[in-house]
Amino acid sequence: MSNTFITPQLVARYALASYQHNSVLPYLCSRTYVDEFGGGTGDTITIRKQAKLTASLFDRQTGVQAQDVTEGSLTLTVGDLYDVSAIITQEQWQYDIYDFGFEVAEPMGKAMALRAEKVVAEAIQGQATSVNAAVPVNAAGEELDAIIQGRKVLTDAEVPMDNRVLAVGTGWTASLLKNENLIRADFAGDADALRNARIGRLFNMDVYESSRLDSDKAFIMHRDAATFVSIVPQVPRGVIDAAVQSYDGQAMRVVFQYDSNKKQDLISADAYLTSKVIRPEAVVEMTLPAAQAKAPAGK
Numbered sequence: 001m002s003n004t005f006i007t008p009q010l011v012a013r014y015a016l017a018s019y020q021h022n023s024v025l026p027y028l029c030s031r032t033y034v035d036e037f038g039g040g041t042g043d044t045i046t047i048r049k050q051a052k053l054t055a056s057l058f059d060r061q062t063g064v065q066a067q068d069v070t071e072g073s074l075t076l077t078v079g080d081l082y083d084v085s086a087i088i089t090q091e092q093w094q095y096d097i098y099d100f101g102f103e104v105a106e107p108m109g110k111a112m113a114l115r116a117e118k119v120v121a122e123a124i125q126g127q128a129t130s131v132n133a134a135v136p137v138n139a140a141g142e143e144l145d146a147i148i149q150g151r152k153v154l155t156d157a158e159v160p161m162d163n164r165v166l167a168v169g170t171g172w173t174a175s176l177l178k179n180e181n182l183i184r185a186d187f188a189g190d191a192d193a194l195r196n197a198r199i200g201r202l203f204n205m206d207v208y209e210s211s212r213l214d215s216d217k218a219f220i221m222h223r224d225a226a227t228f229v230s231i232v233p234q235v236p237r238g239v240i241d242a243a244v245q246s247y248d249g250q251a252m253r254v255v256f257q258y259d260s261n262k263k264q265d266l267i268s269a270d271a272y273l274t275s276k277v278i279r280p281e282a283v284v285e286m287t288l289p290a291a292q293a294k295a296p297a298g299k
Contacts, residue, residue: 006100008243011108012254014101015269016245018109019252024197024210025120026228028165028221029275031249033230037272043078047229078231079274082115084108089264108269112252114212116273120228121212123275124167124219124283131280132157137288143175144202150220150284151203157281163223166207171215171288173199176207216288225282231272 032047039045056065086104128134132153137146147166154164168176176182182200197209205220213219230251235242241256257266277283 008241008254008256009245011100011105011256011267012243012245012252012269014105015109015112015254016247016250016252018106019113019116020109020248020250022110022113023116023250024208025124025167025212026116026250026275028167028208028223029120029226029228030224030278031228031230033232033246033249033251035232035244035246035251037078037231038234039078041078041080041272044075045078045229045231046073046075047227048073074276074278076227076229076274076276078272079119081233081270081272082112083268083270084111085266085268087264087266089262093265104267108267109252112269112271116228116230116250117210117212119273120226120275121210123277124221124226125214125217125285127277127280128219128221128283128285130277132284134285134287137286139289140175143172143286143288144179144181146286147202147218147220150286151205153284154220154222154282159222159279159282161204164205164220165223166202166205166218166220167213168199168207168209168218169213169215170209170211172218173209175288176200176202182207216290218286218288219283220286221283222279225279226275226277229274231274233270233272 034045037045053067053069058064086108088104135146135150135153137143151164155161177184177199182202184200198206199209200207228249230246230249232244232246232251232253235244235253236255239255239257242254244251244253246252252269252271255268255270257268258264259266
């Protein structure tokens, strides 16, 4: 990115691309965004849920059983506002910063991605056992038994077979990579393995690692089990240089401000980030024995 024509729109585009490129857990959820939000942390918003219909046995004498298509909804409490701000002096613009996209915009996106990862991890780990009890791994080497049992829990609850994923902490990764039953993503020639943290496939489920999950935790979940929402604040009054970018259910606001007293620019990227388990029957937690969980979760 040349430094000649740096605009909030361009910074937002680069930062959002970096944000998405470095996200793992948000992409294992349903995602949406709200722009021009005029409220704040603790307020509530309503998001839509897919309508449910039932297939009935056809009886020619009584005819079809017509159903109303009614979309469901759920209320979500707006989470905290997260911000990444950088000061760029006049001297830095002129002499120090060669590639603004690489040196500033991309790190902004990475910082927001790490925060989003933690927001989703905390939601899943805090709410996963509200319906389904955690499945323990009784001893080292019995991880697959726990996964099979967890998979059965979801199937018994009539959770669809498609779009199931297995999200694991680092302790689980260390165990599963030694297991010959794991179809390794790198061996399969998947070019997206590193970008998506996809380590392989087990029992028709893609396996993803996240350092933000506790090391001893793993979760079988349907992609509709949890939601992740990016909520973009309104552009502040009096600010001329500001932009909002959104793509694929994620969004970010970027604001430029100039401090004439100190001859420097303040560039801020921000969004309210919120996550919630909305179908607790569609997620099951599995826990390694304490001896296997050596590393703490990423913070």
